[in-house]
Amino acid sequence: MALSKIRSVRALVGRGGGADYHDQSGGHWIDDHIATPMARYPEYRESRQSFGINVLGTLVVEIEAEDGTTGFAVTTGGVPAAYIVEHHLARFLIGRDPAEFEKIWDQMYFSTQYYGRKGLVINAISGVDLALWDLLGKLRGEPVHALLGGAVRDELQFYATGARPDLAKELGFVGGKMPLHHGPAEGEEGLARNLAGIGEMRSRVGKDFWLMLDCWMSLDVSYATRLATRAWNEFGLKWIEEAISPDDYWGYAELRRNVPRGMLVTTGEHEATRWGFRMLFEMECCDIIQPDIGWCGGLTELLKISALADAHSKLVVPHGSSVYSYHFVCTRHNSPFAEFLMMHPDASAVVPMFHPLLQNEPVPEQGRLRISALDKPGFGVELNPDVALDRPFPN
Ligand SMILES: C[C@H](O)[C@H](O)CC(=O)C(=O)O
Numbered sequence: 001m002a003l004s005k006i007r008s009v010r011a012l013v014g015r016g017g018g019a020d021y022h023d024q025s026g027g028h029w030i031d032d033h034i035a036t037p038m039a040r041y042p043e044y045r046e047s048r049q050s051f052g053i054n055v056l057g058t059l060v061v062e063i064e065a066e067d068g069t070t071g072f073a074v075t076t077g078g079v080p081a082a083y084i085v086e087h088h089l090a091r092f093l094i095g096r097d098p099a100e101f102e103k104i105w106d107q108m109y110f111s112t113q114y115y116g117r118k119g120l121v122i123n124a125i126s127g128v129d130l131a132l133w134d135l136l137g138k139l140r141g142e143p144v145h146a147l148l149g150g151a152v153r154d155e156l157q158f159y160a161t162g163a164r165p166d167l168a169k170e171l172g173f174v175g176g177k178m179p180l181h182h183g184p185a186e187g188e189e190g191l192a193r194n195l196a197g198i199g200e201m202r203s204r205v206g207k208d209f210w211l212m213l214d215c216w217m218s219l220d221v222s223y224a225t226r227l228a229t230r231a232w233n234e235f236g237l238k239w240i241e242e243a244i245s246p247d248d249y250w251g252y253a254e255l256r257r258n259v260p261r262g263m264l265v266t267t268g269e270h271e272a273t274r275w276g277f278r279m280l281f282e283m284e285c286c287d288i289i290q291p292d293i294g295w296c297g298g299l300t301e302l303l304k305i306s307a308l309a310d311a312h313s314k315l316v317v318p319h320g321s322s323v324y325s326y327h328f329v330c331t332r333h334n335s336p337f338a339e340f341l342m343m344h345p346d347a348s349a350v351v352p353m354f355h356p357l358l359q360n361e362p363v364p365e366q367g368r369l370r371i372s373a374l375d376k377p378g379f380g381v382e383l384n385p386d387v388a389l390d391r392p393f394p395n
């Protein structure tokens with residue numbers, strides 16, 4: 001059945017939390033001396049905002065059909081992504097049937113390939129793609145997970161990312177992933193502090209709780225190997241995440257060969273498209289891939305990435321992504337659990353990941369979410385009318 005055609009595409013931007021979840025005010029755990037590739041420069045070590053982690057802000061894409069039905073999605077990208085959406089990508093949507101998401105994705109990707117392929121442009125494409133899925137769900141009166149073939153389980157189980165895995169355990173999560181604080185530039189003392197932090201957390205959470213470490217691209221293979229080996233042997237660390245640069249596929253392959261048998265190497269949060277993930281699979285870089293659905297190419301591309309992962313016996317546990325993750329994870333056998341990023345400043349309470357941008361954003365209770373909570377048309381969320389959004393490039 002032909003659907004109402006697309007009549008307008010709007011790109012809006014906003015600041016302060018939302019999809020750019022690093023854009024938090026002072027005192028937040030997410031900006032507390034976290035190890036990064038920029039930590040080799042002492043002046044950019046204390047705070048990620050000091051080197052501009054939050055310069056982009058949130059991008060909101062709205063796609064309106066001729067009957068007035070509007071789908072929307074949020075991602076990181078702000079003003080530069082809004083320009084790309086309004087001035088380049090919109091042309092592939094106006095007058096088209098929203099069910100043509102394959103052709104639309106293909107045209108968005110190949111028309112921008114000469115300046116795109118990864119990063120900001122793919123964030124913009126992801127935002128458009130997710131807004132299209134939201135619109136499709138609303139026009140068909142079905143949740144996105146139903147459009148993907150339906151849930152394969154009745155509830156989602158979550159681990160939490162934040163500074164306090166011990167509190168995450170009390171809140172019912174199955175595991176806790178904490179940020180690494182000291183990079184190689186902080187030498188042996190930094191390494192000792194990193195290990196002491198993991199040890200301290202292990203003693204607080206007990207031996208059976210999953211404990212993981214997020215290194216946010218900050219290490220080299222040799223440091224990561226030493227850290228992983230000791231953290232596994234001494235404290236039973238379950239996985240080491242994004243230890244080195246996402247461009248260093250060779251380094252990931254080496255790290256995976258180096259870590260103790262049983263320990264997991266995870267990455268992919270800053271990887272994009274089926275071609276990027278194919279490198280991770282074919283080079284045996286990791287055990288779990290963690291695409292961010294707003295950064296990897298959107299849902300249309302994630303379905304391809306996930307099928308590739310399945311064929312390589314890899315798990316897909318998306319990075320953050322809130323509702324975009326929940327609607328996807330519940331439909332895949334090789335996505336057995338999901339991440340929840342703790343947005344409370346001291347990681348002591350559950351706050352919706354994209355707070356304050358959305359209304360009705362579901363959150364886990366006792367570390368779990370019933371799939372029935374997702375049973376609303378599209379992704380089942382609305383924009384919060386109290387959040388100020390601008391449209392910098394009205395067409
Ligand atoms: C905590 C990490 O440094 C980052 O802010 C979030 C992340 O990488 C993750 O949730 O995974």
Ligand SMILES: [Mg+2]
Nearest residue numbers: 214241242269
């Ligand atoms: Mg991560």
